[in-house]
Amino acid sequence: MTIEALGLEKRFGSFAALRGVDLKVEPGELLALLGPSGSGKTTLLRSIAGLETVDRGQILYEGIDADTISLRDRRVGFVFQHYALFRHMTIADNIAFGLKVRPRRERPPRAEINARVEQLLELVQLGGLGGRFPAQLSGGQRQRVALARALAIEPRVLLLDEPFGALDARVRKELRRWLRRLHEEIHVTTIFVTHDQDEAFELADRVVVMNDGKIEQIGSPAEIYDQPATEFVYEFLGGANRLPCHVEGGVALIAGTRLTTDLPRDFTGDAVAFVRPHEIGVARPNGHIDDVAQVRSILPIGPDARLDLEHVSGHIEALVPRESLDAAGIGVGSRCAVRIARARVFPTS
Numbered sequence: 001m002t003i004e005a006l007g008l009e010k011r012f013g014s015f016a017a018l019r020g021v022d023l024k025v026e027p028g029e030l031l032a033l034l035g036p037s038g039s040g041k042t043t044l045l046r047s048i049a050g051l052e053t054v055d056r057g058q059i060l061y062e063g064i065d066a067d068t069i070s071l072r073d074r075r076v077g078f079v080f081q082h083y084a085l086f087r088h089m090t091i092a093d094n095i096a097f098g099l100k101v102r103p104r105r106e107r108p109p110r111a112e113i114n115a116r117v118e119q120l121l122e123l124v125q126l127g128g129l130g131g132r133f134p135a136q137l138s139g140g141q142r143q144r145v146a147l148a149r150a151l152a153i154e155p156r157v158l159l160l161d162e163p164f165g166a167l168d169a170r171v172r173k174e175l176r177r178w179l180r181r182l183h184e185e186i187h188v189t190t191i192f193v194t195h196d197q198d199e200a201f202e203l204a205d206r207v208v209v210m211n212d213g214k215i216e217q218i219g220s221p222a223e224i225y226d227q228p229a230t231e232f233v234y235e236f237l238g239g240a241n242r243l244p245c246h247v248e249g250g251v252a253l254i255a256g257t258r259l260t261t262d263l264p265r266d267f268t269g270d271a272v273a274f275v276r277p278h279e280i281g282v283a284r285p286n287g288h289i290d291d292v293a294q295v296r297s298i299l300p301i302g303p304d305a306r307l308d309l310e311h312v313s314g315h316i317e318a319l320v321p322r323e324s325l326d327a328a329g330i331g332v333g334s335r336c337a338v339r340i341a342r343a344r345v346f347p348t349s
C-alpha cells in the first residue's frame with residue numbers, strides 16, 4: 001500500500017514535534033525513520049497509524065484521506081519497543097487476539113484462526129511454542145510473537161517503533177537479519193523507527209533521517225552514507241572529521257589541499273568540510289607548510305592504521321594502509337603532509 005504524508009504539523013503545547021513533514025512510502029517498501037531522541041519519529045509513526053491527530057496536513061492511504069478510514073479499516077499492524085503481550089494468555093492466544101475480537105460476522109471460524117496461528121508461529125520461527133506463556137520466552141522470542149500478533153490481522157501496513165530497542169546487542173542483530181528476511185518473504189509495507197544507524201542501514205530499502213520535527217534527507221542507505229545532504233546528517237552518521245576551511249570561487253582549501261566543491265562557482269566565504277578518515281592520505285612533507293601535520297599516535301587496525309594528526313586547522317583522524325606509513329617513513333612524532341581525497345563542504349551560516 002502507498003502511504004503519503006503531506007505537510008504534517010503537530011504541536012504538543014508550545015512544542016512543535018512535526019514541522020512540515022512530506023513523505024511517500026512505496027508499496028512493499030521497508031522504510032526506516034532514523035534520528036536522535038525527540039526528533040519526531042514516534043510522533044510521525046503514530047500519526048500515520050491514526051493514534052495521533054495532526055494539527056495540519058494530510059495522510060493518504062492509497063490516495064485516500066486516512067481521516068475517512070476507520071482505525072480498524074486502516075488495518076495497521078503495530079509493534080512497540082515493549083512487547084506488551086497479554087501475560088495471562090498463551091502465545092497462540094496472543095497471536096489470535098486480533099482475529100478473535102472481530103465482530104462475529106467478520107471473525108474467521110475457529111479452525112481457520114488456529115491454522116493461521118500455526119502458520120504465523122512457523123513464520124516467526126516459534127513453531128511448537130504456541131502453548132507457552134510470554135514469561136516462558138526470551139525477550140527476542142517475545143518480540144517475534146508481537147510481530148506475529150501484528151501480522152495476524154493481515155495488515156496493509158506494519159509500523160514498528162524501536163521493536164528491538166529493549167534487547168541486548170547480539171539479539172538485536174539477529175532479529176534485524178531475521179526481520180529483513182521476513183520482509184522479503186511477506187513484502188508488507190513497513191515503517192520502522194530507530195535511533196540506531198546500523199539497524200536502519202542494514203534493514204531498510206530507504207532511510208528517512210529526521211531532526212527537530214523535520215526530514216533532513218531521504219535516500220537509500222548508500223545514498224545517505226555517500227552523499228549526506230546536510231551538516232546534520234554528516235554529524236549524525238558520525239566518524240567524520242569536521243574541518244573549518246575557506247572557499248574561494250567554489251574551491252576549498254582544506255588542511256592544505258585544494259578541492260573543488262559542489263558549491264556555486266561564485267561562492268566565496270568560510271565553510272566547514274566533512275572528511276571521513278579513509279578519505280585522508282599522508283605523505284612525506286615536501287616543503288609546503290599548509291598541509292603539514294604532526295603524528296600524535298598510530299593505532300594499527302588490521303592492514304590499516306588510525307592516525308591522530310595535529311594540523312593548524314585542528315585535530316584530524318586518518319585511516320591509511322599501514323604499508324603507506326612504512327613506505328613514507330612516517331611514525332609517531334614525525335611530520336607528514338596531509339592529502340584530502342574527498343570532502344563535503346557546507347558554507348558556515
Ligand SMILES: Nc1ncnc2c1ncn2[C@@H]1O[C@H](COP(=O)(O)OP(=O)(O)OP(=O)(O)O)[C@@H](O)[C@H]1O
Binds near residue numbers: 042043
Ligand atoms: N504526548 C506528548 N505530550 C507532550 N510532548 C510530547 C508528547 N509526545 C511527544 N512529545 C514531544 O515531542 C517530541 C518528539 O517526540 P517523539 O517521541 O516523536 O520523538 P522520537 O524521535 O520518537 O524520540 P525517541 O527516540 O526518544 O522516542 C519530544 O520532544 C517529546 O517530548
